[in-house]
Amino acid sequence: MPNPLIAVFTQSNDNGGDVFSPVKDMPVNLRLAMVLVMALAHPSLATEGEPDTVAVAEQAATGAANSRPPPIASSVDLREVFDSPSTVAVLPQLSVGEAAIQKEAKSVANEEAQWEPVRFLLSAEEILRHPNTTRRIMDVDIPPATSTRLIWKPSHSSSGMAVDTPVLVINGASDGPTLCLTAAVHGDELNGIEMVRRIMYDIDPDKLHGMIIGVPIVNLLGFSRNTRYLPDRRDLNRYFPGNPRGSVASRIANGFFNEVVRHCNTLVDLHTGSFYRTNIPQLRADLGNPRVADFVELFGDIPVLNSRGNKSSLRAAAVRAGIPTVTLEAGEPMRLQRDMVDVGVKAINTLLAKSGMYSKLGIWDKPKPAFYDSAWVRSNASGILLSNMELGDEVKKGDILGAVNNPISNEQIDIVSPYKGRILGMALDQFVMPGFAVYHIGIHAAKETLKAAARKNNDDSEADDEDNGGMDDSSGPGARSADELMEEDRYDDE
């Protein structure tokens, strides 16, 4: 069987790529840069200004040798600090003050290429076999076998609201496709940030085929405030591909889409459940798109939920632009969950290996994903939700999934499953109202069945868009079909 990704890439790939290979460790300066990014962006990581930290920040930025030992951070609290053994030994603990932040912002504005790529020696044999080329991103040339950190700057039309967004790039020694990893489009979703860090810092550019672009925190404004949204309460993931003359959210989306996302041959957008809900690690994919349907095969043993997603999400917009894209959901917002991060990293490493970009140990043994349709089960009462279920549990029709307890009357109303399936997502125990989406049940289905249904669905909605303009029946303007109402009623946590 041919490698599905080759088919995925060859259809719209400017850079070409059909090559393979193997592991090593990562440039210290990229690690430093990442700590800096996190420290700059998150208020809980920033401490009082210390003159020495300015110098350290600059050193991290330029990658130059620093004879002085970095200062010890006085406070590093991200609710649950992720003490990955592979990085703690290498990363100095930085504490970055206000002065450093300002100086950094200024110098980035003044100096285009302040992040020097790290160069590696290539074997002549490697160069001869499959040499990669220098690639240009955001007006910066990235030579083969180097990794670097760039700053995506929103255009003038949205400046004042937006902040400089770090973009990590690894350009492999050998030719191949460009995979993009984006995280924290919702600013309170932390698991994906850690996944990007772990993937990017574990790649040896010498052994990489193609390029990886990692954006750990797309919505820095939301992240710095610990919120899902932009400061104007807009959800960035409802504004892609954006409009240069639209709202702030739309302008940010548009700049990011054109300057970063359009470089991608494939894209994995990392998310978590929203608002006290949690998701088992899973892919969301529009199986009605043949290239997306091929793409999901490369992640190994992970649930794939057939869903077209909001049409203005980054995923949907990228798919429309010809970039096979999936959302990888894992866990809850506001937390860093190591078990979730581990699964996500494993899925992406499997993707890198199966697509021939990078091979390493620790990929899934089981090659095949499991496919699901899904439905939400809602509460019909208000009160305290107490769940009987855990993520990943298999349920039958009629199973009692949990109960809603009224704290005043002491009445208890059970939530009964109308479906046979698997709990792919669920609300955490909390106070709920009638209509609150509590359990997201995945219903097993054959991939081919889902593909056919999704294709039909996509065709129907395209026909709708062209033909009726919402005026085709007696219900008046804006009338929507039952299917569309159902679709809107689906709780969309992506």
Ligand SMILES: [Zn+2]
């Ligand atoms: Zn999200």
